[in-house]
Amino acid sequence: MTIQTGDHLPEAALQRIDGGVQTVDTRALFDHKKIVIFAVPGAFTPTCSERHLPSYIAHMDEFRRRGVEVACIAVNDPFVMQAWGKSQNAPADLLLLADGNGDFTRALGLEMDASAYGMGKRSKRYALYAEDGVAKKVFVEAPGEFRVSSAEHMLQELPPSPTAGGTS
Numbered sequence: 001m002t003i004q005t006g007d008h009l010p011e012a013a014l015q016r017i018d019g020g021v022q023t024v025d026t027r028a029l030f031d032h033k034k035i036v037i038f039a040v041p042g043a044f045t046p047t048c049s050e051r052h053l054p055s056y057i058a059h060m061d062e063f064r065r066r067g068v069e070v071a072c073i074a075v076n077d078p079f080v081m082q083a084w085g086k087s088q089n090a091p092a093d094l095l096l097l098a099d100g101n102g103d104f105t106r107a108l109g110l111e112m113d114a115s116a117y118g119m120g121k122r123s124k125r126y127a128l129y130a131e132d133g134v135a136k137k138v139f140v141e142a143p144g145e146f147r148v149s150s151a152e153h154m155l156q157e158l159p160p161s162p163t164a165g166g167t168s
Contacts, residue, residue, distance in 0.1 A: 001109050036158075043074050075099050075101075081097065099123070139157075
């Protein structure tokens, strides 16, 4: 079953490179914070590299101002995610997380079969906003589309900033 608004994010192990390969638990990563999680079918693929990740990189200052962390997940290994982040000049606080075996993706109900393209099991393209580990907004793209998982769309969907109208 696909994750729905109000569901708790599933517990799974993801990996990242931070002075070596680190295995991180989703509860430790996502609980007790406001976070946008977006997933791509694959690092270095055309839409993911030309539009999806760059949309978040371009808007990181706005996410920071709103007190929202950002994580990108792909069914790739952590070395690919690290190389992709470097090639895109991703800031260090944009978490690039590897779901190498697709455990988190499967637990969300967002796995797709891209075997026809030689890519095996991958993640659907999506974005979600969670507070304290609970999904508040979930947007899953239709096959071949890139609209509702963009940074621009997610910024429109986030609750108002607690400092809106103030100086920064």
